[in-house]
Amino acid sequence: MIVGGVLLGTTACASSEEWAMWREHPAHFASGHHLAFSLKNRFAPPLLSEPRDVAVAQTEGWWGGPFDVRVAALADVAGRWVGTWSGRGVMAPRTSRAEARFEQVGRWGEGRLLLADTLAAAVPEVVRWEGARGIRVVLDVGATGVVLRHPEDARLFRAELTLEGARLAGRVDHEGAPVRLVLARAR
16 A cells, blocks of 8 residues: 555656656666765755766766756865954953864865854854864865864854855854854965
């Protein structure tokens, strides 16, 4: 009964022409590097591909379809960054030092972000917990910036930063007051 319902639900979503096309091309958009490509595009559309993806797909002969596929030039955020964070303190606005070190491989990366003097500030708790060590972050790099997330749970820490020349600027997602982050590439 359940299997019949699933089959009925599945067949109701595609026309007979679509089923015929998929039967002719059972691996229509698969390649030997499908997992890596899928991880890069888990928030698609539009599809994000690097020149390497296009080359592999053309070599394997599977590239095609009615999709708008753009080769994305990714921002370069690797290295050391220094700057300031600003937000609300217990009694007044606060501004203090911020430092980051990022390692990047293509669209993904990891690093550490240190926001100094956060003990009495309205910042995410994980920032206060980690203190002078800074927090570990994972990077999701795009064409114009980067999203930083806590490696275990993005609800603990998430920041969106835009790359403007040699400067990263943006905000830290926080339930309380907004926290602004401005970093410049260190020499």
